[in-house]
Amino acid sequence: MKFLQNKFDQIKPLFEKGGKFEKFHTIYEGHRTIFFAPDIITDKKGAQIKDATDLKRLMFTVIIAMIPCLIFGMWNVGHQHFIATGVEASILDKFWIGILKVVPIIAVSYGVGLLTEFTFCVIYNRPIEEGFLVTGMLIPLIMPATIPLWQVALATVFAVVIGKEVFGGTGMNILNVALTARVFLYFAYPSQISGDVWTYFGDKTPVDGFSGATILAYGAEAAANGTDMMQLASSHWYSGMFDFWNMFVGIIPGSIGETSALMCLIGAFILIATGVGSWKIMLSVVLGTLAMGGLFNLTGGNSFMEMPAHYHLVIGGLAFGAVFMATDPVSASHTELGKWIYGFLIGVITVLIRVVNPAYPEGIMLAILFMNVFAPLIDFYVVEANKKRRLKRATV
Amino acid sequence: MSQTIKLKKGFDINLAGKAENKTIEITQPDTFALKPTDFSGLSRPKLVVKEGDNVKAGSPIFFERNVEDILYTSPVSGEIVEIKRGEKRKVLEVKILADKQVEFEKFKSFSASDISGISKEEALDQLKKSGGWVNIIQRPYGCVANPEDTPKAIFISAFDSSPLAPDYAYVLQGQEQYFQAGIDILKKFTSGTIHLNVDGKAEVSQLFSNAKNVQLNKVSGPHPAGNVGVQIHHIDPISKGDIVWTVNPANVAMIGKLFIEGIHDTSRLVALTGSQMKERGYVKMYSGACLNKLDVEGSDNRFISGNVLTGEGVGSEGYLGHYHNQITVIPEGKYEEFLGWILPSTKKLSFHKAFGMLTFLNGKDKEFEVDTNAHGEERNFVVSGAFEEVMPMDILPTYLFKAILAEDYDDMEALGIYEVIEEDVALCEFIDISKNPIQEILREGIELIKEG
Numbered sequence: 001m002k003f004l005q006n007k008f009d010q011i012k013p014l015f016e017k018g019g020k021f022e023k024f025h026t027i028y029e030g031h032r033t034i035f036f037a038p039d040i041i042t043d044k045k046g047a048q049i050k051d052a053t054d055l056k057r058l059m060f061t062v063i064i065a066m067i068p069c070l071i072f073g074m075w076n077v078g079h080q081h082f083i084a085t086g087v088e089a090s091i092l093d094k095f096w097i098g099i100l101k102v103v104p105i106i107a108v109s110y111g112v113g114l115l116t117e118f119t120f121c122v123i124y125n126r127p128i129e130e131g132f133l134v135t136g137m138l139i140p141l142i143m144p145a146t147i148p149l150w151q152v153a154l155a156t157v158f159a160v161v162i163g164k165e166v167f168g169g170t171g172m173n174i175l176n177v178a179l180t181a182r183v184f185l186y187f188a189y190p191s192q193i194s195g196d197v198w199t200y201f202g203d204k205t206p207v208d209g210f211s212g213a214t215i216l217a218y219g220a221e222a223a224a225n226g227t228d229m230m231q232l233a234s235s236h237w238y239s240g241m242f243d244f245w246n247m248f249v250g251i252i253p254g255s256i257g258e259t260s261a262l263m264c265l266i267g268a269f270i271l272i273a274t275g276v277g278s279w280k281i282m283l284s285v286v287l288g289t290l291a292m293g294g295l296f297n298l299t300g301g302n303s304f305m306e307m308p309a310h311y312h313l314v315i316g317g318l319a320f321g322a323v324f325m326a327t328d329p330v331s332a333s334h335t336e337l338g339k340w341i342y343g344f345l346i347g348v349i350t351v352l353i354r355v356v357n358p359a360y361p362e363g364i365m366l367a368i369l370f371m372n373v374f375a376p377l378i379d380f381y382v383v384e385a386n387k388k389r390r391l392k393r394a395t396v
Numbered sequence: 397m398s399q400t401i402k403l404k405k406g407f408d409i410n411l412a413g414k415a416e417n418k419t420i421e422i423t424q425p426d427t428f429a430l431k432p433t434d435f436s437g438l439s440r441p442k443l444v445v446k447e448g449d450n451v452k453a454g455s456p457i458f459f460e461r462n463v464e465d466i467l468y469t470s471p472v473s474g475e476i477v478e479i480k481r482g483e484k485r486k487v488l489e490v491k492i493l494a495d496k497q498v499e500f501e502k503f504k505s506f507s508a509s510d511i512s513g514i515s516k517e518e519a520l521d522q523l524k525k526s527g528g529w530v531n532i533i534q535r536p537y538g539c540v541a542n543p544e545d546t547p548k549a550i551f552i553s554a555f556d557s558s559p560l561a562p563d564y565a566y567v568l569q570g571q572e573q574y575f576q577a578g579i580d581i582l583k584k585f586t587s588g589t590i591h592l593n594v595d596g597k598a599e600v601s602q603l604f605s606n607a608k609n610v611q612l613n614k615v616s617g618p619h620p621a622g623n624v625g626v627q628i629h630h631i632d633p634i635s636k637g638d639i640v641w642t643v644n645p646a647n648v649a650m651i652g653k654l655f656i657e658g659i660h661d662t663s664r665l666v667a668l669t670g671s672q673m674k675e676r677g678y679v680k681m682y683s684g685a686c687l688n689k690l691d692v693e694g695s696d697n698r699f700i701s702g703n704v705l706t707g708e709g710v711g712s713e714g715y716l717g718h719y720h721n722q723i724t725v726i727p728e729g730k731y732e733e734f735l736g737w738i739l740p741s742t743k744k745l746s747f748h749k750a751f752g753m754l755t756f757l758n759g760k761d762k763e764f765e766v767d768t769n770a771h772g773e774e775r776n777f778v779v780s781g782a783f784e785e786v787m788p789m790d791i792l793p794t795y796l797f798k799a800i801l802a803e804d805y806d807d808m809e810a811l812g813i814y815e816v817i818e819e820d821v822a823l824c825e826f827i828d829i830s831k832n833p834i835q836e837i838l839r840e841g842i843e844l845i846k847e848g
Contacts, residue, residue: 004734033737035735036732036733036734036735037732037733037734037735037737037771037772038770038772038773039729039730039769040770040772041728041730041768041770042709042768042769042770043833044709045708045709045836046706046818046833046834046835046836047704047825047835048698048700048704048724048726048768049409049704049726049745049768049826050769050770050771050826050831051748051771051828052741052744052746052755052771053746053748053750053829054772054773054831055775055778055829055830056737056738057737057750057751057752057753058748058750058779058829060737060738060750060751061751064751127773127774127775168776169776170775170778171775171777172776273749274751275748275750329779329780333780334780334794334795335780335792336781383792383795383811386790386791386792386795386811387810387811389790390635390790390810391810393635394636
């Protein structure tokens, strides 16, 4: 690797003070540190040795945890395409369609996002941070495969600038950056990210009787018109589509990476085993969902309310949100007790939005953003309690 | 009532290069230095000597302006050869070329049985003029104690859980008499308890279990269980307005010797540790001894006075700090590592288990070889919940650090800044994925609140 090191050393003077590209030195450093862990040593005062883990490794762990969702998602895009168009196809054909649709979205997300990030780093002369590594992968996974690429680009720029950079970069943001991208599209271009957008047809036409409705759409209909949701689901044109286990595995239409609760579970396992994602948040989202879903089961009212509570865990983006979005350490609650409250309320609010407000069928996105905003408040009370304990001791 | 405290949080850093329980002879270095920077809270030292003066061990060298009666005295006898100054003529080091045979300034000596008869004033006077007083540290702030205060308690941690730390039972062998005398002297300054905290995991040395006038507490758990600040938090916490004092066990014996023998003798057994140290064991050294006589392997090394978490890299020509009972030598880590941020490894030392960081596969007994590479660049705080896992106190570290960065005095106070000094957050700094200089941040906060 001496060769690469020499190459970097060769162009280094250009980026040093007084060099031609002095302004871009942060981009030079950013690239060099991808190939080589930097030769920084500890200060003469303070800790003389440091832990071998850095932010890059941490972020990369999250990407690895998302890979099962990504691969399954690519297959599922193709699979949904072929069943909707009534064509028998091999697993490779399905993958191929998925790759054709998904890879460009990933490329746009990373390309545009990193460019935005680099621009800010150069302007503000600060190091390139690793946060976007994860965001750049999250954004494609929560988009429908049919999303126009220019919308991906626009949403990414919006999310990086308004969601993160204006607050001071990675670690300073209030909202989850990837969800900011999605919510931007949701309100700016609703017709491309809600309704019948989940299946990619290409130049093919759908088979007779095809309906692109998701189970959440059936739920919304049930809540609005009093139809029987489970009956609608079971008489879906593609029989067995909305069986519990089929939904658990994720062979249903939906955003690219979030249909499969099973793949999210694998991701959750990776995040928990590596200690990177908070199991407290994941578990409490599940508990909150079951609690609120269970409560609706008891009260009844319409067929969506009566849907067994555990169905909520496998439909929509809940599993993906709980594992990869709610656990974003920056926008989540920072205190350990706060994490329980934060996660639980995400579960509760998701079910509330889904069941009570059918205008927004996808509740998890809004629930997480809502709780992102409230996380500092939760932490505030946890911190106040800590202060009070200290004060109390003083008077004893 | 002696207490037993079991701590769960923390992290034992198991490094290669432990000191064996043996005493090594080394050549006495020629030069010694008394460094104002060793003493926190000493900001404006005023010199009482000039280059060319001759001093004895225990002769005054400098004092803090406006606190003229607490003297900082020479560890050895000899000639002042250099007064090294930094920016704004700030005194950095007073170098002394030592005599072959150390001569001591004579103070009053007492027999062991007379110690109890010494009045508080007499003890205070002898401590202040001999240089013994600086061994007493106060909390909050972790600076040299103010003799006008009456602490609510005095804490002595009889064990050190830091990486490669010395074993005080070994360091203090044969000094039972001095140790007890030191305790008896300290007892005169508080109406409260003197807490002597021993390692609950190990067999308690008779030296400590036989000590009188103390409350013996057992504390067990991973590092930082041996930190006196952690022990205070669980035994008798510091609230606003409280003052407690802490003394290192070797310094307790130093105080005792001052009264029994009538000399300010800073020599003690210092642990020579670290993977690059050729012969590891204990060596008798005076404070401020130059490290240039140490035998080490390799050429590019970090010479640390103290341990790897809280010590100071002083260089191969540097000096042993006044409060340090350990010297650690490890290799410097100035190298780039190809894809070092992601390649899996079982050899690297990490508290975390992120992808490829397979440290935990090694089991508990694996001794790690470490260097001074920072393994990454500085970043904003991103991770939450990690600091809490190495902080066995009811303190929210991230919030405290952020309060300091924001210079929010109320929050610093409310979040417990009075209860911690640098060593208590050293593990946070070590495990911090964002590589922030946390001990430095905390010290800035402490200085802010002290000036208030």
